Amino acid sequence: MKNILILNLGSTSFKYELFDSENLESLSQGDYEIQPAVLDDFQGEADKIFREVLRELGNVAEIKIVGHRFVHGGDNFAETQKIETNDLRELEKINHLAPLHNSVNLAGIKSVFKYLPEAENYAVFDTAFFKNLPLSAKIYSLPYKYYEQGIHKFGFHGISHKFAAEEAAKKIKKKFEEIKIITVHLGGGCSVTAIDKGKPIDTSMGYTPLEGLMMQTRSGDIDPGIIFNLISDLGIEEVKNMLNYESGIKGIFGHNDYLELLAAVERKEERAILAFEMFTNRVKKYIGAYTALLGEVDAVVFTGKIGVGNPLTRKKICDKMKLLDGVKIVVVEPHEELAIAREIKNKM
Structure with a gap:
């Protein structure tokens, strides 16, 4: 059986949830608080918590896929995608677009590469839902050259908006x-x-x-x-x-x-x-x-x-x-x- 582990890291919390990949039944979940004092070494704190998560889950051999929430995908990460080690540098290049969030999200991926190297990593971007916004909504009324330089509306909370809309449609x-x-x-x-x-x-x-x-x-x-x-x-x-x-x-x-x-x-x-x-x-x-x-x-x-x-x-x-x-x-x-x-x- 393949399981999907989802990591959702924020500046003050480290949430995880394990799902059965067939029916997406929740198998386990947890939430760790992160103290502001550790932000100077967030990677070390992420590593420490991830090791604890793996101990809690026990049979990690069943974890084949790990998913990560990313707040900002910039222009180059416009859809959910598999992340390899050579993608880390590209992700680091867009940290400045959401400095309080993306660097934290990136720490989660690095922890998985270190302690669960056989798993495949996927990143899901909050901005991806809005990648095809109509240009009239996407562009700012600045000189057009700035749109060409990447200054435009990205939109956020896309994961939440899409999920809420899909669930509402069912209701x-x-x-x-x-x-x-x-x-x-x-x-x-x-x-x-x-x-x-x-x-x-x-x-x-x-x-x-x-x-x-x-x-x-x-x-x-x-x-x-x-x-x-x-x-x-x-x-x-x-x-x-x-x-x-x-x-x-x-x-x-x-x-x-x-x-x-x-x-x-x-x-x-x-x-x-x-x-x-x-x-x-x-x-x-x-x-x-x-x-x-x-x-x-x-x-x-x-x-x-x-x-x-x-x-x-x-x-x-x-x-x-x-x-x-x-x-x-x-x-x-x-x-x-x-x-x-x-x-x-x-x-x-």
Whole structure:
């Protein structure tokens, strides 16, 4: 029997799940916390945890394939693919596109090469789902030469958006390839995607995961002129840090804990109510815009930790949106590891 092991590494967690390759039944899973103090030697920490995972799993001879989630594939990694040792250098070349994520994902592959050398490695890219976005959605209104130099919308959370849309299609008893659907991924990062007959036609995140919705610590859409003014006062690195880690809900409310935000909303705290209004209104605006793009919508799908959590968020977003009358509102529990395993099985 062949088994597929999925590794999903983040800067603070190391998740794994083992699947039977025939029916994708889950056989084992686990989640290790990674302390910020070890980030200077993340490869060493990844090696240590992977050895522990192998000890937990026991019969590693059955593991023939290992799948890895990668946040950014750049232009050269536009689909799920088998990774050989000579691909590592090419993957390292695009680390700068998602420095907090890709280098961590790469550490997982290196651990497998070291401690499970007989296994085949496959990488599944969050950006791959959006590789064929219509050019009118993909390109920025900058001089065209910058598009030719690789400055364009990549889109993110593709694994989650595709999985949520496929699961929602099953729930409403329609074929994924025949429906018009809007997927809303709300978690630490947040994004919305418009999907027409199985193909994304637009998505809120762009060249980086900073564009689009207001997020827990990221600003989302902002007037670029503000950035110019801030840079003149603070410098590039400080502004970059502010937009990525000190803005969004944290910037307005003071904390990035969403459950604490909801509790403060219940207590009628002014800044909490403001942050909640801003957060939900931004989602509402994207749903409205994407409904216009699609012409009609079969379902709006919520996923991600916030998306499937307290229904107050979904209610606030959908409230007073008459254009959603008759549209099914669907909630899909995220399961990235299963989504990655599906992609690999389809590729094999």
